[in-house]
Amino acid sequence: MNKRNIAPVLMVFFSFMAVLPEAAPLVHAQGTPTVSVSPTFNAADTGSSFQVAIALDGVSDLVAYDVGMSYNTAALSASSINCFGPGTLFGTAPPGSVFPVACTIDNFAGQVECSGTLLGGVTIATASGSLCIINFTALGPFSSDLTILNPQIISVCGGSACQVEVSVVNGTFLSPPVLSFIIPNATTAPGERVRHIFKGQTTVDLQAFIMLVPNAAFSGFGGVIFTIVDPSGNQFTVQSNIAFMFPGNSATVTANFDIVGNNGGTTGTYLLFATLLRCPLPTACAQGSTVQGLSFKVKA
Incomplete structure (x- = not known):
């Protein structure tokens, strides 16, 4: 120049x-x-x-x-x-x-x-x-x-x-940190795998379990993108919070999915997937692997 x-x-x-x-x-x-x-x-x-x-x-x-x-x-x-x-x-x-x-x-x-x-x-x-x-x-x-x-x-x-x-x-x-999932990868908060619309249970809290691998050269941040597939095959995504971890540490990251707001409260079985967000900084993330978590049900 x-x-x-x-x-x-x-x-x-x-x-x-x-x-x-x-x-x-x-x-x-x-x-x-x-x-x-x-x-x-x-x-x-x-x-x-x-x-x-x-x-x-x-x-x-x-x-x-x-x-x-x-x-x-x-x-x-x-x-x-x-x-x-x-x-x-x-x-x-x-x-x-x-x-x-x-x-x-x-x-x-x-x-x-x-x-x-x-x-x-x-x-x-x-x-x-x-x-x-x-x-x-x-x-x-x-x-x-x-x-x-x-x-x-x-x-x-x-x-x-x-x-x-x-x-x-x-x-x-x-360079993004190296993360992995911990079984069961992703699920709902305890007690929320069955939601009843008539009881006013119109949202569901999601959880994913991640770890910064023990041999990582440096600490970092991580989260997930939850993908929810409703009984009709429609897909919705929500992002979790971003958590800080030292090498070998694990974190539970969460997000909330609005069942009624997204698809009107369709009843049936919902599939749940999670995609890693590997972040050297909370505002800079690279997507990692995608795994399937535990399904949940919505009843009228």
Whole structure:
């Protein structure tokens, strides 16, 4: 990434305007706009993929940008990058108005970069969204900072180009902990395997039993996604709480399922499944194995 006062994207922009100032004026907006990694926290198993965006928020009349991000090449490999296509801010611009400057991946240095400018007086009036979208593959059980590099955001201010001051929110990738289920995997709370609608028993409390394996290298968090299959074959999902565990420790995680609210209180046998949520942080989880738990019944 170029750290001079005038970045390559600015050189291109001003060359099209036939004006090359010494530096673009820096604008201090009320409520500083942000360039951030979204989501901030990420987790994935070795060999699996996940997606992050470099997002912009709080800028009006965006006309050019230059952003990059660094990562740990022992943990991650960037497989693709979308700088100007669907899902990005410049992807909303009229055809022919985008001039690409850079859209690159360097898995040796551990950097990606996107930069471009809009031509013909086109601007993004309200720029809140993804500047670029990166697909990563996890290479091993390692962590990685996702660090935004020298963002250059250019908007049109009073008819001329100005560089917008931004704050930066970096991201993190963490390898998820190794969890397992404990028999009977998942069931209802004691005394709730048969629910009677006429008694006002319109919800059921669910439980799952999980453990962080004893030989785990670090502590972590875990939970489950409960999948409930009603007698008609309809599926419903609810997520449990997320519990912290040291290696070798177990936890009981819970959730509540609204029988009447979800399917009107259909009577019969309900099947119960649970999918592990393996979380290095409570807000960053990777899904694990799915097992069947104990069924429960609903009576009129």
